[in-house]
Structure formats: structure tokens, C-alpha cells
Amino acid sequence: MAVPSSATKVHDSHGPDVRRVLIADDHDVVRRGLRGFIESRPGWQVVAEAADGLEALRQAHVEQPDIAIVDYSIPLMNGAQLTRRIRAQAPKAQVLVFTMHESESVIREVLAAGARGFLVKADSEKLLFAALDALAQGKPFFTGQVNEALLSHYLAPSNAASEPADPLSPREKEIVQLIAEGNTNRAVGELLHISTKTVDAHRASAMAKLGINSTAALVRYAIRNKMIEP
Helix, strand or coil, X not given: XXXXXXXXXXXXXXXXXXXXXXXXXXXXXHHHHHHHHHHCCCCEEEEEEECCHHHHHHHHHXXXXXXXXXXXXXXXXXXXXXXXXXXXXXXXXXXXXXXXXXXXXXXXXXXXXCCCEEEECCCCHHHHHHHHHHHHCCCCEECHHHHHHHHHHHCCHHHHHHCCCCCCCHHHHHHXXXXXXXXXXXXXXXXXXXXXXXXXHHHHHHHHHHCCCCHHHHHHHHHHCCCCCC
16 A cells, blocks of 8 residues: 555644554554554553654654654564664654564564564564553563563573675665665765765675675565565
């Protein structure tokens, strides 16, 4: 379904008992469903929506929500990058990653970025209520699948030790994602407010680290690592 606007802002009350929520997901149906679900509860209000990472970051800075619900596969900035930057722009916001992906690499990435909750979209409404209530009280909440994955990972330290570190810096990953989404170097520079020359340098560095030499290979890397959806 087409998204008519990258963001929706709602004027709200700032009463002490109102839980203010930002929803960042590129699917209009998902955002509308979450809005209806959340606002069916007394004392909860969706103060902003965003269909891409950059707009979500702007809304987080302006609205300073209590909770940000973030899709991992959101355009222009993946969920881990967005989580890290929301935590910097809105330090009081509790970030709940709400995604289709439940691989250990994604889980570790969002935890390292500062997410306080993680749900997969197949989870029940009851778990979403529980997650929101936990985060509203400053407590972490992770779906059962995530707990099992983390337990398995940490009970097998030899596997963790043998896992290679991510070769790309956060900025390089950001630029790789934007290029893989079809943006030109110039467009990436405009989106990130950096020069085309700087984009070129980061792109070249990323490709050298990954040992690839074409945009097609860069796209395949982004898909394999769930930075974009095929």
C-alpha cells in the first residue's frame, strides 16, 4: 500500500499519566494497526508515526516519546542504527524493536544499540501489551524466542568467539543500506547532510573491507545481512 506521507504527527496532552508513543514502520497497515491497538488503552497515545528512519529520528527529537516502536527493516536507516540514534536524541525513550527477523545476529545488534525490548510480528497481542507495560515501567522485555536464542548463544562461548566482528562502521553500514535501496551517492549525501565526496570515501572503504567491487554485490550483501528486504 502506498504511503501518502513519511510521517504523521498528533497533537497530544503531556499529562504525567499519558504514555507517549512513536511508531516507525514503513507499512501503513502496520502503523494503523499499532495505533488502534495502543490507543484502545486508557492513558496511551501515539504522538507520531514515521515511514522511514530519518523521519523517525526527526520525530523522536521533536516529540521526545516515552516509547519508540521500531521496525528493524525500516528504509533509510536499519532498526539498530535508528535505535542507537533515538537513544542519543531522546535519552528517556525506551525502544521496542518490532520485526519479522529473529536471527541471533539481529538480536545482538539491536541489544548492543540500546533496545530495551524485542518482539517478532508473529507474537500475540497479549505479548505486545506486556512489552509496552514493561517498558513503561523502565523494565526490559524480550519475546520468548529471543530469550532462547540469547541463552543458546551465551551457553556456547566457542561459537561466539569464532564469530567474526562486523567489519563496517555504523556510518559505512548506513551508506551501504541507502545505496542498496537504490539511492545515488549524491542522494545519500543529501539525506545524511554530508558531501558526495564523503559518501564516495565511505562507500569505497566499505567495499574494500567486504572485498566486493560492484553495486550489485553491495545489494546482495545488504540482503544477506537483512539491511534491506529483497
